[in-house]
Amino acid sequence: MQTPWDHRYAQRMQRIKASAIRELLKLTSDPEIISFAGGLPAPDVFPIQEFQEACIKVLKNNGPQALQYGTTEGLLPLREMIARHTCRYGINVNPSNILITSGSQQALDLIGKLFINRGDRILVEAPTYLGALQAWNAYGAEYIAVPSDEDGMITDELESALRCGPKFMYILPNFQNPTGVTISLERRKRIVELADRYGVPIIEDDPYGQLRFEGENLPAVEVLDSQMRNEPGTYTGNVIYLSTFSKILAPGLRLAWVIAPEEVIQKLAVAKQGVDLHTATFTQYVACEVGQHGFFDRHVKTICQVYRQRRDVMLDVLEEHMPPGIKWTHPKGGLFLWVTLPNHMDSKQVFMEAIKEKVAFVPGEPFYPNGGGENTMRLNFSYSSPELINEGIARLGRVLQRMMQNT
Amino acid sequence: MQTPWDHRYAQRMQRIKASAIRELLKLTSDPEIISFAGGLPAPDVFPIQEFQEACIKVLKNNGPQALQYGTTEGLLPLREMIARHTCRYGINVNPSNILITSGSQQALDLIGKLFINRGDRILVEAPTYLGALQAWNAYGAEYIAVPSDEDGMITDELESALRCGPKFMYILPNFQNPTGVTISLERRKRIVELADRYGVPIIEDDPYGQLRFEGENLPAVEVLDSQMRNEPGTYTGNVIYLSTFSKILAPGLRLAWVIAPEEVIQKLAVAKQGVDLHTATFTQYVACEVGQHGFFDRHVKTICQVYRQRRDVMLDVLEEHMPPGIKWTHPKGGLFLWVTLPNHMDSKQVFMEAIKEKVAFVPGEPFYPNGGGENTMRLNFSYSSPELINEGIARLGRVLQRMMQNT
Numbered sequence: 006m007q008t009p010w011d012h013r014y015a016q017r018m019q020r021i022k023a024s025a026i027r028e029l030l031k032l033t034s035d036p037e038i039i040s041f042a043g044g045l046p047a048p049d050v051f052p053i054q055e056f057q058e059a060c061i062k063v064l065k066n067n068g069p070q071a072l073q074y075g076t077t078e079g080l081l082p083l084r085e086m087i088a089r090h091t092c093r094y095g096i097n098v099n100p101s102n103i104l105i106t107s108g109s110q111q112a113l114d115l116i117g118k119l120f121i122n123r124g125d126r127i128l129v130e131a132p133t134y135l136g137a138l139q140a141w142n143a144y145g146a147e148y149i150a151v152p153s154d155e156d157g158m159i160t161d162e163l164e165s166a167l168r169c170g171p172k173f174m175y176i177l178p179n180f181q182n183p184t185g186v187t188i189s190l191e192r193r194k195r196i197v198e199l200a201d202r203y204g205v206p207i208i209e210d211d212p213y214g215q216l217r218f219e220g221e222n223l224p225a226v227e228v229l230d231s232q233m234r235n236e237p238g239t240y241t242g243n244v245i246y247l248s249t250f251s252k253i254l255a256p257g258l259r260l261a262w263v264i265a266p267e268e269v270i271q272k273l274a275v276a277k278q279g280v281d282l283h284t285a286t287f288t289q290y291v292a293c294e295v296g297q298h299g300f301f302d303r304h305v306k307t308i309c310q311v312y313r314q315r316r317d318v319m320l321d322v323l324e325e326h327m328p329p330g331i332k333w334t335h336p337k338g339g340l341f342l343w344v345t346l347p348n349h350m351d352s353k354q355v356f357m358e359a360i361k362e363k364v365a366f367v368p369g370e371p372f373y374p375n376g377g378g379e380n381t382m383r384l385n386f387s388y389s390s391p392e393l394i395n396e397g398i399a400r401l402g403r404v405l406q407r408m409m410q411n412t
Numbered sequence: 413m414q415t416p417w418d419h420r421y422a423q424r425m426q427r428i429k430a431s432a433i434r435e436l437l438k439l440t441s442d443p444e445i446i447s448f449a450g451g452l453p454a455p456d457v458f459p460i461q462e463f464q465e466a467c468i469k470v471l472k473n474n475g476p477q478a479l480q481y482g483t484t485e486g487l488l489p490l491r492e493m494i495a496r497h498t499c500r501y502g503i504n505v506n507p508s509n510i511l512i513t514s515g516s517q518q519a520l521d522l523i524g525k526l527f528i529n530r531g532d533r534i535l536v537e538a539p540t541y542l543g544a545l546q547a548w549n550a551y552g553a554e555y556i557a558v559p560s561d562e563d564g565m566i567t568d569e570l571e572s573a574l575r576c577g578p579k580f581m582y583i584l585p586n587f588q589n590p591t592g593v594t595i596s597l598e599r600r601k602r603i604v605e606l607a608d609r610y611g612v613p614i615i616e617d618d619p620y621g622q623l624r625f626e627g628e629n630l631p632a633v634e635v636l637d638s639q640m641r642n643e644p645g646t647y648t649g650n651v652i653y654l655s656t657f658s659k660i661l662a663p664g665l666r667l668a669w670v671i672a673p674e675e676v677i678q679k680l681a682v683a684k685q686g687v688d689l690h691t692a693t694f695t696q697y698v699a700c701e702v703g704q705h706g707f708f709d710r711h712v713k714t715i716c717q718v719y720r721q722r723r724d725v726m727l728d729v730l731e732e733h734m735p736p737g738i739k740w741t742h743p744k745g746g747l748f749l750w751v752t753l754p755n756h757m758d759s760k761q762v763f764m765e766a767i768k769e770k771v772a773f774v775p776g777e778p779f780y781p782n783g784g785g786e787n788t789m790r791l792n793f794s795y796s797s798p799e800l801i802n803e804g805i806a807r808l809g810r811v812l813q814r815m816m817q818n819t
Contacts, residue, residue: 006674010649013613014526018525018526018679018683022682045481051475057467068460073455073662074452074664108689110685111687114687118424119421120417120420122423143525256480256693257479257692257693257694258479258692259692265417266415266417268413268418269415272421276550278517279543281518281521281666286665286666287665288694
């Protein structure tokens with residue numbers, strides 16, 4: 006249908022592309038497909054009983070407030086809860102350092118709105134989180150990509166990247182999406198040192214940090230930054246820290262938060278007012294109620310048990326079914342692992358063959374902002390049951406075996 | 413605190429100002445102040461019982477889905493409900509013409525993202541909805557302002573405005589925010605004719621249309637557009653139509669919708685994916701459940717009863733307490749009315765005096781994109797009880813009487 010809107014699109018829309026994942030996922034709607042493509046939490050662990058009780062309580066005790074307009078910054082008791090939680094990890098912040106956002110995706114969009122002029126260069130890991138690229142492409146960002154290995158960003162290559170004049174650095178230190186890799190302590194320290202030397206601030210995106218199945222928690226990059234400055238425990242403001250309730254509670258609430266210097270929070274709030282006034286009051290009240298009495302600590306343990314088992318199953322069956330020449334990461338937490346095929350293989354072709362065998366994943370190339378990664382793929386292990394992981398990886402193994410024999 | 417973020421803000425942030433209303437409202441937090449400043453629905457009419465039942469039912473029957481990630485376009489049953497509702501008003505649309513947004517503010521932001529290049533001129537009523545100006549200022553919009561009177565936009569001045577090359581026209585035909593005025597049928601017809609003649613598409617923002625206290629509903633501008641084209645009942649796509657659950661259910665859910673040609677909806681969805689992935693799944697399920705069995709039709713009647721009484725009280729006490737030389741609109745629905753003081757008076761000065769007398773309103777100037785309206789003010793009649801309206805307008809009358817005697 007021809008409409009007068011057709012020739013009225015803004016120039017920026019040429020830079021805003023539908024996510025490759027979004028388009029591929031449409032091919033995976035067949036219910037017989039075992040999909041490792043999404044990034045979905047396991048619905049089996051959603052605390053439905055607790056949600057019911059919280060909804061009833063919120064509506065009984067705070068109904069009119071919970072259904073009314075709220076402040077742009079977010080519900081104060083929820084920000085207080087997040088501040089207390091953050092202090093436990095060694096960062097002393099108060100509610101004026103916190104903005105509630107409609108999911109972390111909105112935090113990324115607001116950060117783009119606040120900081121990115123067209124042509125600004127952002128330093129990212131390669132591969133990196135696709136949602137950040139999507140949010141920032143709209144503002145005309147360009148990228149300086151630093152490769153990573155099993156210990157995260159390769160810091161030997163960081164200094165030359167910092168010399169290219171990035172506006173800021175964006176990293177996901179824990180169980181990164183897409184690779185599942187965690188940046189080692191040594192490299193974290195190196196990152197804060199080098200970032201400080203070049204005066205480049207850091208955005209630390211940490212949706213998965215609490216979902217650690219084994220080993221010790223590593224200090225947040227923000228914590229290391231304040232230690233380096235001999236101000237341990239103080240929020241120095243050099244690192245903007247993002248996290249979310251999507252992985253520790255439920256993504257369907259669209260609730261996340263930004264920790265930043267108070268002035269940045271105020272500016273983010275002004276920008277947020279223009280984009281959605283505020284995040285839903287009701288879901289904020291409900292999350293705050295569910296989180297009473299240490300619920301999150303208990304619930305994170307449940308989630309980790311389930312996800313650890315699924316990761317173990319996936320690692321075992323990969324070992325069993327993958328032909329030689331294929332490697333994968335061994336994440337200590339999170340939702341994803343990362344498979345690297347032999348150099349000559351194209352994971353998009355593998356995807357098309359895999360769909361025929363009723364198994365799906367996400368080809369890795371879109372996670373590389375400046376190209377590359379054609380022979381990589383992301384597998385999600387949080388969503389499917391161990392039985393389906395078993396069967397799905399067996400199918401994927403058959404596809405790869407056939408394709409590798411034919412070349 | 414000096415941080416490395418301070419000198420990194422994007423240029424667009426110079427155009428993104430905190431809302432004047434937002435800053436003024438901070439002065440009204442004293443609980444003794446009777447505030448006609450906000451745009452809040454009456455919390456007394458929130459259907460709390462229905463919400464409780466809906467939450468329990470949704471979590472029992474669809475818990476895992478309601479807490480999981482959802483599609484960017486929005487929950488299909490909710491879009492189907494909106495499509496059915498829209499068809500009753502004479503516009504035949506289907507779910508692929510509908511995008512669920514996180515409040516109408518997000519719809520305005522996404523429209524800005526999709527259509528507005530820096531320097532593009534948008535044709536608006538003067539005064540117009542402040543949230544639209546805030547959303548679009550971020551994209552560098554400029555404005556062509558057409559004045560309005562008690563019958564809405566003065567269409568005799570529309571043609572010269574259309575000749576200035578606006579990218580689109582933005583109107584609020586029913587009980588406009590801020591004036592409470594409704595565009596007459598004759599003027600609506602003139603608007604669609606002239607818009608068609610100059611090839612300028614229309615955005616029709618209709619948050620209040622259902623809240624009519626008296627008189628007959630007027631056809632939507634979209635309906636008149638399709639009639640003019642001899643395609644009555646067909647959604648022709650020349651008008652993008654916005655509405656919301658904020659005024660007929662609860663604003664704390666942040667749920668609204670856009671009706672647009674399918675191609676525009678797809679592009680809006682791609683843009684929305686980058687800004688928040690999707691609107692909260694849980695609130696969409698709950699709104700859909702609350703809306704079963706014709707609930708909205710019954711509930712809108714309740715709201716209208718309450719608001720009509722409050723409007724009547726406000727009109728009566730304005731008559732009683734306002735000094736001569738002051739005029740106000742007589743809205744047939746909605747949440748607001750608009751007061752015009754004598755030309756020499758400045759409503760910002762009145763505001764500062766009124767705060768001392770513990771009564772608040774919004775000065776009108778910010779609603780004029782290109783300046784003007786210094787002697788106007790917006791009064792909200794939906795939020796305060798009749799008793800408080802009585803007392804608050806009496807206070808305001810005293811302030812004005814004193815100020816007008818002193819000049």
